Amino acid sequence: MDVGRLQPLVMAQNKHNENLPHGRYDERDKIKSGGGNQEGTSRNPSQKKKRYHRHTLHQIQELEAFFSLCPHPDDKQRKELSRQLELEPLQVKFWFQNKRTQTKTHHERYQNSKLRVENEKLKIDNMRYRAALSNSSCPNCGGPSMMGEISLEEHHLRLENAHLREELDRVAAIAAKSMGKQVNHHLLSSPSPVARRPLELGVEFGELGEHGESSNDIFRSICGPIEADKPVIVELAVAAMEEMVTMAQMGEPLWTVSLDGTTAILDEDEYFKTFPKDASPKPSGFRCEASRESAVVTMCHINLVDIFMDVNQWSAMFSGIVSRASTTEVLSTGVAGNYDGALQVMIAEFHLPSPLLPTRESYFARYCKQQDEGTWAIVDVSLDDLRPVPTARCRKRPSGCLIHEMPNGFSKVIWVEHVEVDDRGVHGLYKLLVNSGRAFGANRWVANLDRQCERFASAMTANVLVGEVGAITSLDGRRGMLKLADRMVTSFCAGVSASSAHTWTTLSGTGGDDVRVMTRKSINDPGRPPGIVLSAATSFWLPVLPKRIFDFLRDQNSRKEWDILSNGDAVQEVGRIASGRDAGNCVSLLRNANSVQGNMLIVQESYTNSTGSFVVYAPVEIAAINVVLNGGDTDYVALLPSGFAILPDGTAAQGGEVGPGGSLVTIAFQILVDSVPTAKLSLGCVATVNNLIVCTVERIKASLTCESA
Incomplete structure (x- = not known):
């Protein structure tokens, strides 16, 4: 009997194929026959010998052919097979159960062997990674690297390591599924981004990437703070908080109104009189740029604090201003349950939506402190004095915002933006805009914050005018x-x-x-x-x-x-x-x-x-x-x-x-x-x-x- 003769049997299989148990049965088990004694002790050796049946080569070939098409035959198909092959229906049933168990065993052995190979690769890669970390050095000072520094070679090792782990998890999931077991989710790692390799193009252009690298990239050139710097960062952050809160609350003569009457502009002379301790001179070629803006936004003050202290949420909310950002180290997480006293060291790159205008990079500390019930303050201050960055063109003096709780889930935000910047590379088209302070000033931060809060409120609003044309x-x-x-x-x-x-x-x-x-x-x-x-x-x-x-x-x-x-x-x-x-x-x-x-x-x-x-x-x-x-x-x-x-x-x-x-x-x-x-x-x-x-x-x-x- 060829496979073609078995095809109608396969097509006749209904949707309720029985899920047979996976235990192993032998075709030599007892076969029930009409009127036969089922007690083995009452039978003589000749009767017992008749209970065993060895399939012929032809029968095995036909059963194998049918199994390749249908591993789970129903009762009707088993009876038809037994008639054609001159076997009992139970013999056919047990043969298929044994075949399924045998196939699963072979599959498990193959998967286990593959897992062992992948595991060995992962161990070897981990050893390479640890060796690279132990021998790495700081690109700036030549000393041992601190946690958080990743060289280019180490970066590739980490990506390869993540790729191997992802492959191992995938194979483990397949093996677990085939064995009918639940995968332990705590052993699985999330998929990692695929390493982007250099392009092989007929035309040589740079590669566009949201996390790209270049020789003068501040994200690669800055190391995390050393232990000796951490107490200094704490003192600097506390002093910056006091200064920023004072600047947010003061009026004239510290702040004057801009020519268009819409923005508060800082009076530099009054600033140095008010804060003489911070009267360090500007770097050569840098100019002062400071402004203050306030607005009432449709978001709870606690939610705003959470967003500002999470670098991913913060950079996403201000994507029109922040092109890249990362936290290099968390010096304090604050008290339990909130960010009161939280202190982070961060790197950020700020931009305008144009390829003509150079970005502004900054290495700074961010400090969050609750002022009183319903009032929070968040301040940023540059750490350039601790770790000078030759490529940095922007230095943050104490900048940040005061957030006041208001009724019905609203918040009042007072924003202070105070930087010293070298903008000699600004394109001629944008000089007036940048010199006005509106390109990176407080008004732009507040306007972007207000827009995102409005979008969030719109997403949460269930009451929509059904009659509005095209309304979703x-x-x-x-x-x-x-x-x-x-x-x-x-x-x-x-x-x-x-x-x-x-x-x-x-x-x-x-x-x-x-x-x-x-x-x-x-x-x-x-x-x-x-x-x-x-x-x-x-x-x-x-x-x-x-x-x-x-x-x-x-x-x-x-x-x-x-x-x-x-x-x-x-x-x-x-x-x-x-x-x-x-x-x-x-x-x-x-x-x-x-x-x-x-x-x-x-x-x-x-x-x-x-x-x-x-x-x-x-x-x-x-x-x-x-x-x-x-x-x-x-x-x-x-x-x-x-x-x-x-x-x-x-x-x-x-x-x-x-x-x-x-x-x-x-x-x-x-x-x-x-x-x-x-x-x-x-x-x-x-x-x-x-x-x-x-x-x-x-x-x-x-x-x-x-x-x-």
């Missing part, structure tokens, strides 16, 4: 869409900044607007499609007020005027979530009006405040949008965001003496140029993206009746 009323859907849009904007800001993690290459544009490009390779990167991604950005000035540009770009009816990829088609808004008080602050779902049957939608977030505006968008598959709207995980939805950042040019802060107010616009595209990560990037792809961004700029200028600069 599902609470899970609203939260999912807001989370997806927040990740999109964060990725846009990180990808367009001049972070030291990025290497931009300049291409000559038209009209003096140079385009900067960079590439990255995406492999096993959740949230991004695999392949070669090209990021292109340019910044330019327009003699138009920011509000006019913002309204033009977010208007669905005018999109066809600038969006070359829309092919001149209009777009329709099919979904909308309000994310702030301003009507322009929202997350939208857009669809091409002439492509109703298409499988793509556009997710767009637009928001505006006094310090800047953004319009960021990304195409997303409809299937992924449906998953998000139904409460699914948003982290694995692939996004390549593009969009616009619109900033005031700084003339208003100068009293309008240099002419009418204008805007600084940054446009950026992220495009997947090849779905194969190992492909080489051609010059044709670069030229295409360059032309795309240049043509978009020209269309915007033409639509806003602007002449080319």
Whole structure:
């Protein structure tokens, strides 16, 4: 009997195949027969010999063939097999049970052998890692490295170690599943990011990465504090807290009103009179930049403290200002249950959304202290005097915020930002804005905080006007869409900044607007499609007020005027979530009006405040949008965001003496140029993206009746 004759038996298997016990049975067990005596003691040797049956080679071959197609035959199939092979049904049943047990045993032995091999690899890698740590040295002083320092070689060892652990956990999970056992979750480690290898490209560009490395990267050049420095850091933090709280509460003459009447500016002479102990001279080439701002935000004061003291939450909340941040050491966690007295040593990089403006790096201590019931203070102060950093261009004097509890879950925040900075490398387009103090000042921090609190309140609001056109009323859907849009904007800001993690290459544009490009390779990167991604950005000035540009770009009816990829088609808004008080602050779902049957939608977030505006968008598959709207995980939805950042040019802060107010616009595209990560990037792809961004700029200028600069 061949396999073809057995196929109808396999197809006849119903959905309720019995789950037979996994104990081992032998075909030589007792076979019940009609009227036979079942007591072995009453039978003679000849009768006992008849109970044993050895299958013929033909029977075994046919049973093996059927087992490969159906390991769990039902009663009807077993009876048909027994008839065709001249066996008892119980013989067939026991043969299949024994075969399943034998197969599982072989599988377990194979998996155990593989686990032993992986375990040995992991042990060897751990030994290498420990040896590297014991022999490492500080790149600055040449002495033994402190905990928290990771050399490049050690970094690769750690990634390899994590990769081996992940593989071991995966195999262990498979083995445990096959044996029907529960996996011990405390033995499993979370998947680690895949190490990004250098690109092999036809065109040599720097690699774009949110955690990249460069020779002058402050994140690699700074070591953690040594033991002798820790008492000094504590004293410095306590003194900084006292100074910052005093500055937050004082008025004139320490603070004066800016020319536009919106911001409090520090009087340096009064500052040194008030705080003579901190009258250390500014480094050569540095200038003072200080401001104060206050606002009432829709978030509980305790939640704000928790966010500020968690570096990941803090950098995510201020993604438009903080490009990278990390905590090098925690000197104190505070009292049990809160952050009262918590002290951390941190590194952060601050940016504006433009590849033209250099970032500001700072190495500082962050101290949190409860002032009285319902009032908390958080202060940052630079540690450059303890560990000078040659590449640092920004020194924080005591800066931070006072947080006061208010009724109904609101909080009043008073923000003080006081730095000394070397901004001689600032591009000419941004000099007025930076010199005004609005680029990195207190007003920008408070405006970003207010925006994020509004978004959080919107995500938690269950009461939505059902009659609103395109309103997304599902609470899970609203939260999912807001989370997806927040990740999109964060990725846009990180990808367009001049972070030291990025290497931009300049291409000559038209009209003096140079385009900067960079590439990255995406492999096993959740949230991004695999392949070669090209990021292109340019910044330019327009003699138009920011509000006019913002309204033009977010208007669905005018999109066809600038969006070359829309092919001149209009777009329709099919979904909308309000994310702030301003009507322009929202997350939208857009669809091409002439492509109703298409499988793509556009997710767009637009928001505006006094310090800047953004319009960021990304195409997303409809299937992924449906998953998000139904409460699914948003982290694995692939996004390549593009969009616009619109900033005031700084003339208003100068009293309008240099002419009418204008805007600084940054446009950026992220495009997947090849779905194969190992492909080489051609010059044709670069030229295409360059032309795309240049043509978009020209269309915007033409639509806003602007002449080319």
